[in-house]
Amino acid sequence: MTMTASTEFGGNQDTLQLRIPVGLRPEPESEPPSKRGGGRDRYLDLLRALALVRVVIYHNFGWFWLPIVFPSMGVMFALAGSLMARSLSRPALGVIRSRLRRLLPPMWLFGAIMITAQILDGWGPNAEGHPNWWWGKLVFWIVPLSTPPYAVSLHGFNHHLEHVWAEQTIVPLWYLRAYLWYVLLSPLMRWALRRLPWVMLFVPLALSIVMNVFFADQEFIYGRVWETATDFTTFGSCWILGMAHQEGLLKKIPQYVVPSVAPLIMVAGWWYLHTRPVDPSNPTDIESWPIAQALWSFGFVAILLHVSPSWEQWPKPLERWNGLVSLLNARAVSVYLWHETALVLSIPLIDPLWTVDFFYKHCQWLLTSQWFPLMVAIPLIGLLVLIFGWVEDVAAKRSPRLFPYPRRKRGRRRAAV
DSSP states (O other): OHHHHHHHHHHHHHHHHSSSSSSOOOOOOOOOOOOOOOOOOOOHHHHHHHHHHHHHHEEEEHHTTTTHHHHHHHHHHHHHHHHHHHHHTEEEEEEEEHOOOOOOOOHHHHHHHHHHHHHHOOOOOOSOHHHHHHHHHHGGGSSSSSSOOSSSSSOHHHHHHHHHHHHHHHHHHHHHHHHHHHHHHHHHHHHHHHHSSSHHHHHHHHHHHHHHHHOOOTSSOOOOHHHHHHHHHHHHHHHHHHHHHHHHHHSEEEEEEEEEEEEHHHHHHHHHHHHSSTTTSSOGGGGHHHHHHHHHHHHHHHHHHHHHOOOOOOOOGGGGHHHHHHHHHHHHHHHHHHHHHHHHHHHHHGGGGGSSHHHHOHHHHHHTHHHHHHHHHHHHHHHHHHHHTTTHHHHOOOOSSOOOOOOOOHHHHHHHH
16 A cells, blocks of 8 residues: 555656756755775875975984974884785785885885995995805895895095995885885785784784893894894884774774873883983984884874875865975885985085185085085985986886976866856
């Protein structure tokens, strides 16, 4: 009976609709637009760009408080973990191969230039007294499962560069080494995260505490193994936190949990940092203490991901930064690889200015300023990225571009009016 009435009513409605002129019919309610899938999250792009800028500034000034204000390495690993979890919807081996293809070619180009420069400056198989080991360790320039070898002290090209220039330019490669291990182990970590999410989030933190408290005497462990394990455990929870964010696990907990617990974890890291033996003449750098850095970074990243607004479009006040943020994201590996080289090269470019009378008499404040090397290094970074950054496009199977600055869409302003 009910079905008949409903059918009859529907039939009457169709009949009435036929009698109403088309121009007078009410417009059908439009469905809310579905959220676009697979697009870029501009909030995460902004965090990645800020992290890169902070890394460059920190390596120029060495300000101890910068890693506290914004722990770039934890942020970068969390963002990479989120992208990795997103990619693992495809077969794991293919994803790992794709990630390695994007990472390794830019590093190979960087390594070829750095090895050649070091050899020209006096480095070689006999520099360390173990020729066979020297050749063997070069493998880490091909697959950075451990830190690639470099010369601890060189001539500096007739003293134009500091004798530790190789160490300054190559030591930051620890990030790529840690990234490689995270990529290789991500399928296993994602599998474990889905089964024991809360355990997996805190396993790297627990391992970091155990390693640095109960095994502080590292002499019985091979140095390369220790440094690899230390970096892995220090930022492993940040990587897994990024994976949990992508998997939607953080949204399943009550909204008050992260803002309540994350600051307590950060306070624990702060307390640990300030209970360490310190040199009164030098402020304590959190990057020298893995436990403090692990706790602080984890809490900080948890808050950032909890706040995460998932911008598919830029908010109006931030639209002007779209070009720079997009450029930094498109050349993130190149900026990270080459920024230290630019900072090292800025010094021999500044030194000759001391022989210019005008600069010597009127601009000594500029020549002695820490800001001047950064001012010189920024265009050098741009130049190096312009020369070598296209390798990232080739590695990602994109058309090579010298300057991947996003173009403004034609007619955008006119459309806005």
